[in-house]
Amino acid sequence: MDTKSLIIDIATALFQKKGYMGVGLNEILKACKVTKGALYHHFPNGKEELLIACLDAMNRAITTDIEDIFNRHPNTQAATQAMIEKMIADFDQKGSITGHTFISIVSEMGSVSEPVRNACSLLYTRIQAIYADKLAADGMSQEDANAMALMMTASIEGGTMLCLTNKTSEPLKMISQILPKISLIH
Template identity: 30%
Template structure:
């Protein structure tokens, strides 16, 4: 029975990830999640007694781990942070195109909606972004960038990545991502 319950919980999380990334927190209803997941209503409240916030929180955490995994995989072959970021941008662009521009950053859509209003999800979104910034700062430091500058540089690069995803999704074009990738490569070139 536990296996079936785990599968149902995973389906609910995956359906929520897809829907909130495409439609946002407020644009995604619980009935829609139930329909997309094929899960019965009772399972939703059994697995997520905290309701929609808990479900969305677990979906965001899963999305954050997915990007962490992509970064770890790309880091294994990248020759440095510039190559890593370029590969990450390419992977995110491919993901966006494959989803017909309904996907961008798996956290941004919700983060923008709830940052000022939802005390449960705001710190979760912030934590995911903080983890990504720290990982990038560590890669920059390991690559020989100035220790006094890596935090600012990591924040700038993450902001450029996030902004390029918004612009690409809005334009329904990879061009903003490609332009940003070229600029980040120059930005990360050690002088």
């Protein structure tokens, strides 16, 4: 793995675990075993530029994972169920859902930095498009599919935050039972 990719991978994990403000540049340097010069070589504008690179990497990983799940299942109901069950299993095994969420970064930095807000917005837009496309393929009108995709995104993200806050996967378990049924109503 090249130095830039290594920095992005390690910083992403740190940002997801501790939030943007909770991770200092020295901690990133130490964890990556690189010099400040090496970091600034790849990210001349510093920590915020690194965060945006991390968000971009997360965007690709999360949407690829969701697309894979949604492509393997015949309809939105089955795909949504499988995706949420995977998130529940991750939470129950690891006590976190780091591969699928960046809520702490959004809440911490979204109002502070327009480039960070835009990077976060892009991810949510891509997730909603995956959901909307599958709903439309199931026969829902595009307008209804877009509205349902927004509701699905909000429910899953909110459920994820509740899981992390309450240290239990119960919110996502409840959403996994209810959300697929709601998405069938047109």
